[in-house]
Amino acid sequence: xxxxxxxxxxxxxxxxxxxxxxxxxxxxxxxxxxxxxxxxxxxxxxxxxxxxxxxxxxxxxxxxxxxxxxxxxxxxxxxxxxxxxxxxxxxxxxxxxxxxxxxxxxxxxxxxxxxxxxxxxxxxxxxxxxxxxxxxxxxxxxxxxxxxxxxxxxxxxxxxxxxxxxxxxxxxxxxxxxxxxxxxxxxxxxxxxxxxxxxx
Numbered sequence: 001x002x003x004x005x006x007x008x009x010x011x012x013x014x015x016x017x018x019x020x021x022x023x024x025x026x027x028x029x030x031x032x033x034x035x036x037x038x039x040x041x042x043x044x045x046x047x048x049x050x051x052x053x054x055x056x057x058x059x060x061x062x063x064x065x066x067x068x069x070x071x072x073x074x075x076x077x078x079x080x081x082x083x084x085x086x087x088x089x090x091x092x093x094x095x096x097x098x099x100x101x102x103x104x105x106x107x108x109x110x111x112x113x114x115x116x117x118x119x120x121x122x123x124x125x126x127x128x129x130x131x132x133x134x135x136x137x138x139x140x141x142x143x144x145x146x147x148x149x150x151x152x153x154x155x156x157x158x159x160x161x162x163x164x165x166x167x168x169x170x171x172x173x174x175x176x177x178x179x180x181x182x183x184x185x186x187x188x189x190x191x192x193x194x195x196x197x198x199x200x
Contacts, residue, residue, distance in 0.1 A: 033143025041172025049076030103143025
């Protein structure tokens, strides 16, 4: 292979590895997720909020700040935070802290605040989309660790007469980048160095 072809191949490999930084790892338990979050994360239980319809709410602690909103209003039960209107999407917008890790219990409730086993979709600003049907509140936890900043998260799809809800929301920074991303980047850079050395 000619030196210029080697250089082009190595450059392509490096560019492909850079795109892998825009991927997320999805965790299905809080223990697994929290084990991959750096120290200094912020967890909000929403337990101290009253039982009345609310407008958009802002939360912050340490380096992290975010707002929770819905097209209608928000509803706080004293145990979770959800939408006040049925089948509304619940949006979390992160405004500071370079968030790369977020996890929560995501589920739907009925008018009596009882858990409902229905499919929900969680969409992150980094392009991650996951749909799942929790069978209980304990089974509703999902955590996301991304290689790029997460600026927003949307929970949608609770269904007619059902309300999207969140509890135990943790916001933080990923403890370590994905090993595959570093391996690809190293391989690409190594190829560039080797191609350059042989060309000289």
